[in-house]
Amino acid sequence: MTAAPAPSLDVRGLAYAYPDGHQALFGVDLTVGHGERVALLGPNGAGKTTLVLHLNGILTGGAGTVTVAGLPVGKKHMAEIRRRVGIVFQDPDDQLFMPTVREDVAFGPAAAGVRGAALEAVVRRALERVGMAEFADRPPHHLSFGQRRRVAVATVLAMEPEILVLDEPSSNLDPASRRELADILRTLDVTVLMVTHDLPYALELCPRSVVLSEGVIAADGRTGDILADEELMARHRLELPFGFVPGSVA
Amino acid sequence: MGAGHAHKLYRDVRSPVHELPPHTKLAAVLGFVVVVVSTPREAVWAFALYAALLAAVAAKARIPAGFLLKRLLIEIPFVAFALLMPFVVPGERTAFLGVSLSVPGLWGAWNVLAKGTLGVAASVLLASTTELRALILGLQRLKLPPLLVQIASFMIRYGDVITDEMRRMSVARRSRGFEARGVRHWGVLAKSAGALFIRSYERGERVHLAMVSRGYTGTMPVIDEVTATRAQWAYAAALPLTALLICLLGWTL
Numbered sequence: 001m002t003a004a005p006a007p008s009l010d011v012r013g014l015a016y017a018y019p020d021g022h023q024a025l026f027g028v029d030l031t032v033g034h035g036e037r038v039a040l041l042g043p044n045g046a047g048k049t050t051l052v053l054h055l056n057g058i059l060t061g062g063a064g065t066v067t068v069a070g071l072p073v074g075k076k077h078m079a080e081i082r083r084r085v086g087i088v089f090q091d092p093d094d095q096l097f098m099p100t101v102r103e104d105v106a107f108g109p110a111a112a113g114v115r116g117a118a119l120e121a122v123v124r125r126a127l128e129r130v131g132m133a134e135f136a137d138r139p140p141h142h143l144s145f146g147q148r149r150r151v152a153v154a155t156v157l158a159m160e161p162e163i164l165v166l167d168e169p170s171s172n173l174d175p176a177s178r179r180e181l182a183d184i185l186r187t188l189d190v191t192v193l194m195v196t197h198d199l200p201y202a203l204e205l206c207p208r209s210v211v212l213s214e215g216v217i218a219a220d221g222r223t224g225d226i227l228a229d230e231e232l233m234a235r236h237r238l239e240l241p242f243g244f245v246p247g248s249v250a
Numbered sequence: 251m252g253a254g255h256a257h258k259l260y261r262d263v264r265s266p267v268h269e270l271p272p273h274t275k276l277a278a279v280l281g282f283v284v285v286v287v288s289t290p291r292e293a294v295w296a297f298a299l300y301a302a303l304l305a306a307v308a309a310k311a312r313i314p315a316g317f318l319l320k321r322l323l324i325e326i327p328f329v330a331f332a333l334l335m336p337f338v339v340p341g342e343r344t345a346f347l348g349v350s351l352s353v354p355g356l357w358g359a360w361n362v363l364a365k366g367t368l369g370v371a372a373s374v375l376l377a378s379t380t381e382l383r384a385l386i387l388g389l390q391r392l393k394l395p396p397l398l399v400q401i402a403s404f405m406i407r408y409g410d411v412i413t414d415e416m417r418r419m420s421v422a423r424r425s426r427g428f429e430a431r432g433v434r435h436w437g438v439l440a441k442s443a444g445a446l447f448i449r450s451y452e453r454g455e456r457v458h459l460a461m462v463s464r465g466y467t468g469t470m471p472v473i474d475e476v477t478a479t480r481a482q483w484a485y486a487a488a489l490p491l492t493a494l495l496i497c498l499l500g501w502t503l
Contacts, residue, residue, distance in 0.1 A: 056463055079465060087463050094456040099383045099407050103473050108464035110471030119473070141410045155464065 005034045006070035008163040008191035009055065015215075016050055016062030024050040025062065026215035032163065034069075037185075037192040039202035039223060042212035043237035048195045051212065052165055055193075056085040069162045083112060086156030090167045092148035096140035101132065101151050104140065108159040126158035127151075130184050146177025150184065163191040170198040199227055199240055203249065211236050259321070259377040266485070267311035267379045271478040272388030274486035279376045281490030283369045285497045291361040293500030297368065303492055304371050311379045321374045325366060332362040382406050387476045400470055404457075412450055419446065 009032040017023040024047040032038050042048050053059040054066055057073045066073040068084045089095045098104035105123045114122060127133040130150040140148055149169065156164060169185070170178045178201070185192065185205055196202050202209055202223055209226045211219040213236040219226055226232065227246035233239065240246065267275075282300075289296050308318055339355030380388070386406065390399045419442050430439055458466075478486075 053459075058459060058462065079467075082463055082465050085463075087460075089456065089460050089463075091456065093411050094453060095460045097404065097407055097457050097461060098473075099386070099403060106473045107461075107466075107471065110473050111465035111467070113471075115472070139407070141407075159464065 006067075007031050008034050008036070008069055009193065010065075010067040011051075011054075012065045012067075014051070014054060014062065014064035014066060016054065016059060018050075024215055025054075027064065028212070028215070028217055030210060030217055030220075032191060032193055035189070035191055036208060037194070037206045039206035039209040040193055040195045040212055041197075041199070041202060041209055041226070041236075041238060042218075046212045046236075047215045048212055049167070052087060052167060052195060055163075055165055056082050056087060079112070083108070083159050084162040085165060086159055086161030086163070087165045088149075088152050088156050088167060088169065090171060092140070092145070092152040095152040095155060096148060099139055100136070101127070101138050101140060101143070102136040104151065105136075105155050105158045108155060112159070122158050126154040129157055129188065130154045131180075144177070146173050146180065149173065149177070149181060153181075153184070157188070157190075161190065163193060164188065166192065166194045166196075168196055168198075169194060170196065170201045199238065199246075200244055200249075203227055203246055211238070213237075259374070260381055261313055261317065261378040263312045265311045265379070267307060267375075270379075270482055270486050271391075271476050272380050272384040273391040273476060274478045274483050275376055275380055276385070276388045276392060278486040278489050279372045281487075282372050282493050285490055285493040286368045286372075287365055289365075289497045289500045291357055291364070293503070294360075296496050296500040297364045299496045300368050300493060301371075303489060303496075304368065304375065307375055307489060311375065313375065313378050317378070318371065318374060321378070322367065322370055325370045328366055329363060332359045332366070335359040335362070384476070387474055391476050396469060403470075408450075408453070411453075412446070415449060416446055 009030065011028055011030040014025055014028040015023070016025040028047075028051060040048055040051070050059065054062075054073070055068070057066075057075075057078055060073070068081055071077050071080060071084070073081050096104045098107055102123055105126050106119055109119055109122045123136070124133060127136055130153050132147060132150050132154060135143060135147065135151070140151065143151065153164075153166075153169075166185075169181060173181065182201065182205055185194075192206070194202065194206055206223055209219075209221065209223040210217050211226065211232070218236055219229075219232055224246055227240060286297075286300055289300075305315075308315070335358045336351040336355040339352045339358055341352050341354040343350050344353050344356075345351070377385075383406070386399060386403050389402070390396070423438070423442065428435070428438060430436075
């Protein structure tokens with residue numbers, strides 16, 4: 001045994017077919033070290049969402065294993081796994097289901113048994129980390145989209161996750177909100193797995209990227225190298241925005 | 251905008267009535283309505299006193315009469331039914347301005363009108379002094395089945411989201427030249443309603459996924475506990491208890 005902490009996420013040989021027979025994952029191997037920020041890239045239909053839903057045990061039953069900070073995902077530790085893996089879904093209106101921001105952020109910790117002043121403190125801190133503390137008593141519907149996305153991140157941070165999984169964090173954000181979210185994500189002291197089509201965003205935030213294509217990890221390396229590999233990019237239907245040259249910013 | 255400002259029924263002012271815990275107000279209104287309904291309809295003066303009681307509450311809550319009366323209009327469909335009774339109920343008849351009216355029908359109409367109006371007025375007062383969110387907490391505190399509380403709470407959260415979706419669909423229809431003019435267009439509207447249902451259903455599935463991901467196991471965790479002191483209960487009880495006194499007088503006099 002070494003003294004290094006167990007990796008935040010360890011996926012081994014993960015394969016999964018949906019009940020209708022459609023096979024989405026064909027043996028995924030992925031290790032994300034503690035404190036790393038990794039982008040998960042891949043074309044539509046590559047199996048990204050399916051992989052994400054395996055990380056906290058929403059989907060199980062295929063082949064392979066998922067381990068979160070040393071704890072295997074399975075029925076036995078489901079509550080702890082769901083605390084450790086914080087998934088921020090793409091549509092904040094799905095993520096924010098309580099009548100006020102404060103209650104929504106409190107939901108996870110309260111479900112884990114936190115009450116009273118301790119709960120207040122957790123909520124306050126999570127909202128402060130995303131700069132939304134003064135909006136605690138607003139209903140989510142009255143926030144801008146960018147603000148809702150930030151609150152969605154707070155709902156997950158309140159559970160002190162081992163790993164933060166973001167599904168398309170920059171989608172539908174205007175450029176300013178997109179940058180504000182990036183600033184926030186950079187300050188968080190937590191492992192991040194970011195599923196995205198926004199390649200410049202991946203380059204900006206994640207030193208490492210993996211490409212998921214047709215249900216397997218097709219590439220794994222430095223984000224700058226992957227984005228610069230034109231042949232690899234073309235093979236997996238990944239495209240940079242017009243005029244964007246990865247080497248010029250990295 | 252605060253949590254309750256969005257709702258048209260709520261009137262955001264500070265008053266002793268606004269500050270009462272929601273479950274005491276709910277219990278008071280329920281008690282008041284039960285008492286009103288149990289009052290004999292012949293005790294006309296009792297209903298006048300009930301109305302005076304509500305007026306006193308409204309004054310205390312700083313709800314203007316105009317605001318209250320406008321919101322009472324919701325009662326109209328029920329009133330229409332009451333107005334029919336003097337014409338259709340069989341029994342002893344009397345003439346008023348040359349129109350023959352049934353006496354039991356008139357009493358029946360009075361009964362429905364008076365009790366209905368008082369009940370609606372009490373509910374309007376409750377809604378104008380209590381935020382929707384607080385009402386839900388109050389119902390939870392009064393031990394309404396948790397499933398019903400959850401459904402009501404999700405209705406509040408997603409009402410606006412679904413209305414928005416509905417509006418976007420309507421804009422999309424009109425942008426493609428559709429104008430609902432007659433029966434022939436009902437098919438299109440029905441299909442839109444179906445599509446809206448399916449979208450909402452799928453959203454429900456996604457929301458459930460998000461809930462499960464954050465540790466939901468079938469019961470909502472208690473986040474806000476509303477509590478009331480004895481004094482607050484006593485204050486809220488003033489309305490139904492005074493009404494009860496009037497009701498008892500109505501039965502004995």
